[in-house]
Amino acid sequence: MQYKNLGKSGLKVSRLSFGSWLTFGKQIGDTTAEDLMDLAYESGINFFDNAEIYSRGESERVMGKILKNRDWRRDSYIISSKAFFGDGGQLPTQKGLNRKHLVEACEAALKRLQLDYLDLFFCHRPDKETPIEETVWTMHNLITQGKILYWGTSEWSAQEIMEAHMFARQNSLIGPTMEQPQYNMLHRDKVEVEFSQIYKTVGLGTTIWSPLASGILSGKYNEGMPEKTRLGMEGLEWLKDRNLVEENLEKVRKLTAFAKELGTTMPKLAIAWCLKNDNVSTAILGASRKEQLEETLQSLEVVELLDEGAMEQIENILDNQPQHPAF
Ligand code: NDP
DSSP, rough: OOEEESSSSSSSSEEEEOOOTTIIIIISOHHHHHHHHHHHTTTOOEEEOOOOOGGGGGGHHHHHHHHHHHHOGGGGGGEEESSSSSOOOOOOGGGSSSHHHHHHHHHHHHHTOOOOOEEEEEEOOOOTTSSSHHHHHHHHHHHHHHEEEEEEESSSHHHHHHHHHHHHTTTTOOOOOEOOBBTTTBBIIIIIIIIITTHHSOEEEEEETTTGGGGGGGGTTTTSSSSSOGGTTTTTTTHHHOOHHHHHHHHHHHHHHHHHTSSSOOHHHHHHHHHTTTOEEEEEEEEESSSHHHTTHHHHHTTOOOOOHHHHHHHHOOOOOOOOOOO
C-alpha cells in the first residue's frame, strides 16, 4: 500500500480506501462485510468511508460492530461519516448543515459506529438554506470538542469551498481539509478543472468516489446486464439510467481491449487511471464480493504501466478531456 497526505494536512491516508455505500446493511450480508473489512485492513487500507444516509444508519451500525469485534488499534485506522441527508427522518430538523443537525448527526454516527471520535466528518452536499458561517463554526467547534479530527465537503463547488475557507481564515477557525467528489474516467470536470487552483491555494485533499462509475468501468456490463449487480438492483433505476448508456459502454469496450493489451484488467486499469492523478489523495473502493476487492487492491501496480503513451491512448478512447476555460 502507498500512503499520501490528505491535502496539506499531516494525515496519511492510504491511496486506496474502502466504502460501504449500497453494500453494508443492504446488498451484502454482515459476514461478507466483515470479510471485506478484514481484507482491506490487512492489505494496508487505513480509511473506511461511511455516512448517516447509507442504509439509513445501518451501514454505520454494521461497520461499528465489525470494529468492535476486531483488536485493531484505534490509531491504525481512519473512519468517516457524512451528514446532510439525515438517516431516514423526514422532519425539517433532521437534515441539512445547520448546527442542530450537524451536532446531532455526529453524536448519532458515533453511537452507531461505537467510537469516541470521527477522524473525518463530511458535509455530504452543500446546503443552500444554511449560512456557510454556521456550518464552519459548528465544524470548528466539533473539532475543538474532540468529536471529529478533520472536516470536509462532498460535491461542493470550488466557490463554496473557498467561501468556507475565507470565513474560517477571517475568524481563525479550521477550514475544510478535504472534498469528496465523484471522479472516474467518465466523470472528470470537477477534479481536473474546477478544483485545479485550490489544490495549491488551500491545499485541498480529495477522497474520490465511484472510481468504477458504479461498476460500468469494470467492463462487466459490456455485453448486457449480468445477474446480481448494482445496476440491476430494484430502486436503483436512476443510477442505471445515468450511467448505463451506449456511449459509455462503447468506450468501456475499447478500454477493456486496451487493458488486455497492457496485460491487466479493466477494473484495475480504471482505478489506476484515477490514482495517476496526483490530486487524488485516495480512491474509495466499493465491493460486494471478496474477489472484487482482491482484484482492485492490485490497481496500484498498474499505475506504473500508465506511461505517457498509454495515457494518450486512453485519452483518445475517452475523448472527454475537460477543457480549462479560456481567459
Ligand atoms: P465503484 O464505482 O468502484 O463501484 C463499486 C461497485 O462496482 C461494487 O460494489 C461492485 O458492484 C462493482 N465492482 C467492484 N469491483 C469490481 C470488480 N473487480 N469486478 C467487477 N465489479 C466490481 O465505487 P462506489 O460507487 O461503491 O463508491 C465507493 C465509495 O465511495 C462508496 O462506498 C462510498 O463510501 C463513497 N461514495 C460517496 C458518495 C458521496 O456522495 N460522497 C457517493 C457514492 C459513493 P456489484 O457487485 O454490485 O456489481
